[in-house]
Amino acid sequence: MIGRRSWLAGMLGTIALTVTAAEDLHDRAEAVVRRSFSTATPEEWRTRLAQDEVQALCSRHRDAPPAEVAARVVELSRATLRYPDNGRLMGNWREGEKLASIGTGGHIGRIQPDRPGTRKGGNCYACHVLAPKEMAAGNLGPSLAGYGKIHGTSEDAVRFTYQKIFNAQAWFPCTHMPRFGANGWLTPDEIADAVAFLLDPESPVNR
Numbered sequence: 001m002i003g004r005r006s007w008l009a010g011m012l013g014t015i016a017l018t019v020t021a022a023e024d025l026h027d028r029a030e031a032v033v034r035r036s037f038s039t040a041t042p043e044e045w046r047t048r049l050a051q052d053e054v055q056a057l058c059s060r061h062r063d064a065p066p067a068e069v070a071a072r073v074v075e076l077s078r079a080t081l082r083y084p085d086n087g088r089l090m091g092n093w094r095e096g097e098k099l100a101s102i103g104t105g106g107h108i109g110r111i112q113p114d115r116p117g118t119r120k121g122g123n124c125y126a127c128h129v130l131a132p133k134e135m136a137a138g139n140l141g142p143s144l145a146g147y148g149k150i151h152g153t154s155e156d157a158v159r160f161t162y163q164k165i166f167n168a169q170a171w172f173p174c175t176h177m178p179r180f181g182a183n184g185w186l187t188p189d190e191i192a193d194a195v196a197f198l199l200d201p202e203s204p205v206n207r
């Protein structure tokens with residue numbers, strides 16, 4: 001009995017040590033990343049190291065949060081949702097098609113600032129198949145070819161798709177899909193155009 005108890009105590013001790021070591025490693029890794037941004041690094045770039053609450057939670061749990069943390073991530077993400085002023089969540093698929101293919105925009109600082117007039121795109125093809133005619137598509141995310149044929153254009157389908165693009169974490173905590181609306185990358189109207197590109201029966205995604 002005693003042997004068994006000390007074995008258990010030993011195991012618990014090992015688990016406690018492992019957890020502490022993991023936390024310690026996390027903090028050390030964080031410090032190394034911070035140090036790699038020298039004082040010569042443009043100030044705007046250094047702001048990228050500051051995590052918001054959602055990023056910090058996802059990092060802590062290596063993007064596999066336990067249920068209560070996942071619920072918090074979803075709650076925080078839902079709170080960011082904003083809609084177009086005209087209330088229309090489905091815009092113009094032709095505009096949506098353009099922005100899905102554009103991978104430019106967002107160069108900052110002194111090294112390679114955006115040229116005047118550069119349009120920020122959604123770069124959706126980097127991770128998804130969308131219109132099947134486009135040959136260059138990534139596969140980090142699921143194929144969205146025929147997405148509108150599967151989902152239709154009901155109010156629920158439109159709202160879900162809009163929210164998904166505005167802040168993917170409102171539906172999938174710690175996903176690797178960028179939070180296009182929540183971090184101000186795309187405007188609500190641009191997101192409505194992307195929704196149309198995915199759902200409109202006329203869009204090449206569905207033809």
Ligand code: HEC
Nearest residue numbers: 122123124127140141142164165168172175176177178194
């Ligand atoms: C960095 C990669 C990445 C980029 C860029 C990206 N996504 Fe995603 N997307 C994902 C991943 C991964 C998933 C699956 C997990 C999830 O649902 O969040 C996903 C899921 C989705 C879904 C839900 C699919 C379903 O069946 O539930 C939609 C809709 C979507 N993406 C649309 C877009 C659009 C539109 C863009 C461009 C504005 C875009 N994505 C850009 C990675 C990406």
